[in-house]
Amino acid sequence: MRWLRALWVLPGLFALYAFLATVLAVTPGRVVQVDGTGSVEIRLVRSPIHYDFLLPLNDTTRTAFGFVTEDGVPLDHPAATWLLVGWGARDFYTVTGDYGDVSLRATVKGALGDASVLRFDAWGPLPDSFETRSLTMSEGQFEALIAAIRADLLRPDAPIPVPTAGLSETDAFYQAVDRFHLFRTCNTWISRKLRMAGIRMGVWTPLPWSIRLSYSLWQAPG
Template sequence: MMRVLRRLLAVMLIIVGAVAAGALIPLPLWSQAAEDNGGETRRILVLSNPIHTDIAIPLDADTRAAFAFLERSGVPVAEAGARWMIIGWGGRAFYLETPTWGDLKPMPVFRALTVDSSVLHVDVTGELDEGHPAVTALELGAEEFERLQVFIRQSFAQAPDAVAAIPDAGYGPYDRFFEAKGAFNALIGCNTWTAQALRASGVRTGLWNPLPQTLTFSLKLFN
């Protein structure tokens, strides 16, 4: 029994050490921030809950045009009252079947802890409380903001003539799910995708970010 307990303790210490190292070791190691030439910056938001992060993109004429293909799939990015587009990546079974904790079921949890195909969830909303503790605001230059948009667009799985919307999949009237690139598992999950998207735009994050808490900690630490 003591041998089993020691092994369990060793595994737990390894996991804790890996999570801590993932948050404290930056990627990239050295800051690659572009020189500030006084150009306009764009504010994006990282939205967190206990297990998941999303990226919020401000909606204006340029971003509405860049993501106009979503309008054809039922996401009203051109709606006058829409101020933010919220995008997240995750495991298909858990994401589609768990809109609230009350909908939690064993099979989606099992798929999330093993391997699942991935989806993107896209929603639009009005004003957001940028001072909320679950919101992290970041300022991007024009080039950095464009790289973020490119990364997001390239995360969609492409149908022959458009992105592949999942029929009748959404939590409400303004959001939709789409087939996405990549496989989901507990080690490479929704928060690691958020970190990859941010790094594509030049934002430094921790090396490995399986949890929202470690990702937001690293964002504040390195930026």
């Protein structure tokens, strides 16, 4: 029967996807050349299935993303030192709770194609035991990264918030450009934004494993 044959094909497709997610993670993608001096440290922070940026809260960050304070993100709180930024599928990413609360519909929609959103949250100092991946760039590269992220807002001049309870008490979501699907994931977004800022990463990094591999090859300290 056709559906039985399809069941046999699926494992092969998953294996091919994982293989390409590994090979292309160690294949360098095109990097935009960005000049600049100085030194800025950012972090990559991992959740169970994807990575987010942690950007230092400085004058550049607060100026570029100050609009989020209108929707409850406390950038000006005395304890706020980092801005978390992530990109993902609207239905899947904005679910309140943990991944067990995500519906099958949202999962399938995300895999096949869904509208995208950007998430912002303010974090305080990171505990010493908190695991992140550090990445140092020039001030020019940092400004290029900020510009690349802002360009992904659906309306950068007047960002459109997405009504949702959020994943924390202090985050906010905004409509973004591009559609999310299996071949354009939150993890490919991370590496694409880094390459646009002059940072070497793999050409296609759809899985957390892909980001870790690409980072370890080109960006790991030492």
